Amino acid sequence: MRPAVSAVTAVTAAPAAPGPLASFARFVLCGGGVGLLSSVAVALLAGALPWVVANALVTVASTLLCTELHARFTFGAGRRAGLRQHWQSAGSAGGAYAVTSAAMLVLHLVQSSPGMLTEQIVYLSASGLAGVGRFLVLRLFVFAGGRNSNRISVSAQMPGAIPAPRRANGQRISARRPGPNVASPSVS
Secondary structure, eight states, X not given: OOOOOOTTTTOOOOOOOOOHHHHHHHHXXXXXXXXXXXXXXXXXXXXXXXXXXXXXXXXXHHHHHHHHHIIIIISOOOSOOOHHHHHHHHHHHHHHHHHHHHHHHHHHHHOSSOOHHHHHHHHXXXXXXXXXXXXXXXXXXXXXXXXXXXXXXXXXXXTTSOOEEEETTSOBOOOOOOOTTSOOOOOO
């Protein structure tokens, strides 16, 4: 004999979006890793192109890559980034581009021929500052839809027991329906 399947067992657990600290750690891992590779790419390209052009090319390529990484991994969307996320992420990358370019332009105004190490220190410092700003924009606006408080998650209470459905905030969802002794509200 097959056990009866209740409506409660049909509820599936939705993957929870990572918290702010986990998201930030993932952001640093993905964005920082791509950022380090980008700094090398900018330095190499700057030998053949003007620095601002090299930075623009690397910023576009790294933004596309990072938006996908952030959608799938950092902010827990679990799927590819849509066109809206790419455009919004590009806007935040435009701000990051402005910060890094301004930092490098100021460096070259202050020091006419800085060494590669000095350029890397200034670039990475500006990138870190811009990265914190990007994290806030991406978490609070671009990928905020992944943190829906009305999602239902399931947690098992005892082995073999039917799990009680819960909202993402941990609140239990009542499966009971009002019985016949519950008075219905009257309309006056």
